[in-house]
Amino acid sequence: MTAAPFTDEELAxxxxxxxxxxxxxxxxxxxxxxxxxxxxxxPVQVLDAERRFYEHTNAAVHRGAHQLSEEGTDAYEAARxxxxxxxxxxxxxxxxxxxATEALNLVxxxxxxxxxxxxxxxxxxxxxxxxxxVLVTEMEHHANLIPWQEACRRTxxxxxxxPVTEDGRLDLTDLDELLTERTKVxxxxxxxxVLGTVNxxxxxxERAHAVGALAVLDACQSVPHLPVDVADLGVDFLAFSGHKMxxxxxxxxxxxxxxLLDEMPVFLTGGSMIETVTxxxxxxxxxxxxxxxxxxxxxxxxxxxxxxxxLTALGLDRVHAHEQMLTERLLRGxxxxxxxxxxxxxxxxxxxGAVAFVVDGVHAHDVGQVLDDRGVEVRVGHHCAWPLxxxxxxxxxxxxxxxxxxxxxEVDALLEALDRVPAIFGTEVxx
Amino acid sequence: MDLYQELILExxxxxxxxxxxxxxxxxxxxxxxxxxxxxxxxxxLSGAGDDAVVEDVSYDxxxxxxxxxxxxxxxxEVTGGTVAHARETYEAMRAMLTSxxxxxxxxxxxxxxxxLAGVAKYPARVKCALLSWSAFTxxxxxxxxxxx
Ligand SMILES: Cc1ncc(COP(=O)(O)O)c(C=O)c1O
Numbered sequence: 001m002t003a004a005p006f007t008d009e010e011l012a013x014x015x016x017x018x019x020x021x022x023x024x025x026x027x028x029x030x031x032x033x034x035x036x037x038x039x040x041x042x043p044v045q046v047l048d049a050e051r052r053f054y055e056h057t058n059a060a061v062h063r064g065a066h067q068l069s070e071e072g073t074d075a076y077e078a079a080r081x082x083x084x085x086x087x088x089x090x091x092x093x094x095x096x097x098x099x100a101t102e103a104l105n106l107v108x109x110x111x112x113x114x115x116x117x118x119x120x121x122x123x124x125x126x127x128x129x130x131x132x133x134v135l136v137t138e139m140e141h142h143a144n145l146i147p148w149q150e151a152c153r154r155t156x157x158x159x160x161x162x163p164v165t166e167d168g169r170l171d172l173t174d175l176d177e178l179l180t181e182r183t184k185v186x187x188x189x190x191x192x193x194v195l196g197t198v199n200x201x202x203x204x205x206e207r208a209h210a211v212g213a214l215a216v217l218d219a220c221q222s223v224p225h226l227p228v229d230v231a232d233l234g235v236d237f238l239a240f241s242g243h244k245m246x247x248x249x250x251x252x253x254x255x256x257x258x259x260l261l262d263e264m265p266v267f268l269t270g271g272s273m274i275e276t277v278t279x280x281x282x283x284x285x286x287x288x289x290x291x292x293x294x295x296x297x298x299x300x301x302x303x304x305x306x307x308x309x310x311l312t313a314l315g316l317d318r319v320h321a322h323e324q325m326l327t328e329r330l331l332r333g334x335x336x337x338x339x340x341x342x343x344x345x346x347x348x349x350x351x352x353g354a355v356a357f358v359v360d361g362v363h364a365h366d367v368g369q370v371l372d373d374r375g376v377e378v379r380v381g382h383h384c385a386w387p388l389x390x391x392x393x394x395x396x397x398x399x400x401x402x403x404x405x406x407x408x409x410e411v412d413a414l415l416e417a418l419d420r421v422p423a424i425f426g427t428e429v430x431x
Numbered sequence: 432m433d434l435y436q437e438l439i440l441e442x443x444x445x446x447x448x449x450x451x452x453x454x455x456x457x458x459x460x461x462x463x464x465x466x467x468x469x470x471x472x473x474x475x476l477s478g479a480g481d482d483a484v485v486e487d488v489s490y491d492x493x494x495x496x497x498x499x500x501x502x503x504x505x506x507x508e509v510t511g512g513t514v515a516h517a518r519e520t521y522e523a524m525r526a527m528l529t530s531x532x533x534x535x536x537x538x539x540x541x542x543x544x545x546x547l548a549g550v551a552k553y554p555a556r557v558k559c560a561l562l563s564w565s566a567f568t569x570x571x572x573x574x575x576x577x578x579x
Binding site for chain 1: 493
């Protein structure tokens with residue numbers, strides 16, 4: 001049986017856990033938050049978990065031998081177990097970072113460090129040299145593009161990219177020419193944060209492995225919205241941020257295959273990640289500690305684990321079904337408005353819970369302002385995917401994105417507020 | 432919505448003196464990295480010092496109605512005036528836009544610029560309204576340097 005969207009009663013109960021959803025904005029309008037792709041709101045369960053940690057167990061974990069430090073360490077490591085289970089991984093393969101951006105930079109810097117004989121690594125897999133290539137895609141968020149541009153600049157390797165089709169899918173026609181034995185890394189997104197496009201991860205990972213390249217997945221827009229199992233996807237590394245999935249700010253995850261994390265040179269260095277230190281040099285702790293320099297973000301990890309539990313209790317398959325229903329409702333509404341151009345695939349099955357669009361003759365900033373005037377909060381701009389917007393000939397776009405707590409009524413509120421746009425800017429088309 | 436005054440929409444639909452022209456003494460290109468809006472402003476001066484005259488301000492603006500209208504108002508207000516007047520107008524615009532709504536703007540000084548007073552209440556939009564003005568002051572500075 002396929003999962004069903006949340007019913008009205010379920011939604012009401014679910015929303016009651018998110019205090020911010022009951023506030024008003026812009027002179028008394030109920031908040032219609034359609035920007036969960038940028039960051040999601042937090043349920044009381046997550047806030048309570050973090051608060052409980054600070055009130056009860058706060059300590060510098062993995063440092064010191066007193067009782068609080070012991071209990072704090074237990075809470076931190078239990079959180080790692082929960083988060084690992086959430087993505088079908090084992091705890092030893094989960095590295096905590098500040099966010100997905102840092103997780104992706106960690107991998108990109110490991111390659112540069114490997115090239116220059118950086119410590120903590122083994123073998124030659126993590127190195128880039130002139131003649132080597134890194135493959136990305138034209139739909140990447142800047143967080144999965146610029147770290148690779150810089151890695152190539154530092155090492156003399158060449159950056160290449162898979163183009164995007166007019167309807168916002170990866171154009172795999174020439175993949176054989178782009179992905180060759182020169183390719184050392186293929187970094188791509190699971191779900192586009194602009195177009196909502198869901199990429200064929202398994203197939204791409206297999207193609208990467210066939211030429212000996214490592215597959216790095218940006219899972220920022222998938223882990224919060226659909227069931228993700230790392231074993232199923234077949235990639236080598238996967239990155240996501242806690243704050244987009246009901247978790248706290250300040251924590252992200254890098255998952256990697258155990259043997260690769262073991263071979264990978266260190267990135268950030270300092271306390272907590274060492275084994276022994278002399279004035280001349282240091283040896284490093286085993287994975288995952290070797291990648292977690294500084295006092296660990298324990299309260300955030302505990303909060304993120306609570307967020308995973310919350311999503312698990314809701315059921316990721318139901319969250320996905322719910323967001324699909326909302327996406328369909330919005331796409332149908334937008335299709336009735338010929339002055340709107342939707343970016344991305346027309347087929348719902350190839351889409352996640354984000355819809356970006358352009359209003360003929362009106363800049364996205366102005367569209368967003370008119371929506372905001374009615375309390376409808378969307379994202380406007382290039383959404384950290386400037387090359388993609390250039391490709392689709394849109395200077396900027398307006399994006400609505402969903403979470404489990406989004407209601408069909410909120411989609412309707414967006415459409416209703418949107419109808420004011422042509423009148424205000426005098427771009428009405430004669431019918 | 433008080434933000435979108437008739438005057439603003441008018442300027443954004445029919446921007447005054449739009450387009451890039453020759454001759455010019457200096458050019459400046461500014462970008463708003465949050466939304467990708469871009470503006471190029473060219474300045475042509477005659478004479479020197481504070482009494483130098485802004486003979487032409489030409490521009491190419493790609494952005495929202497606020498940034499296009501603001502560029503249009505810029506061209507309208509400073510073209511034909513002295514450099515000293517242009518600088519005072521910029522200062523008055525900037526003061527109004529960054530006042531969080533406290534400073535309604537002086538029509539004597541900034542003309543149609545007062546129609547942008549509402550922008551000051553939306554911090555995310557202030558940059559849109561200031562984009563062409565900051566490009567203009569950059570170009571002005573370069574043009575004056577070139578004349579020395
Ligand atoms: C697809 C994608 N990748 C990467 C990021 C970066 O996430 P963060 O800013 O939390 O590091 C985001 C969100 O902004 C995103 O949507």
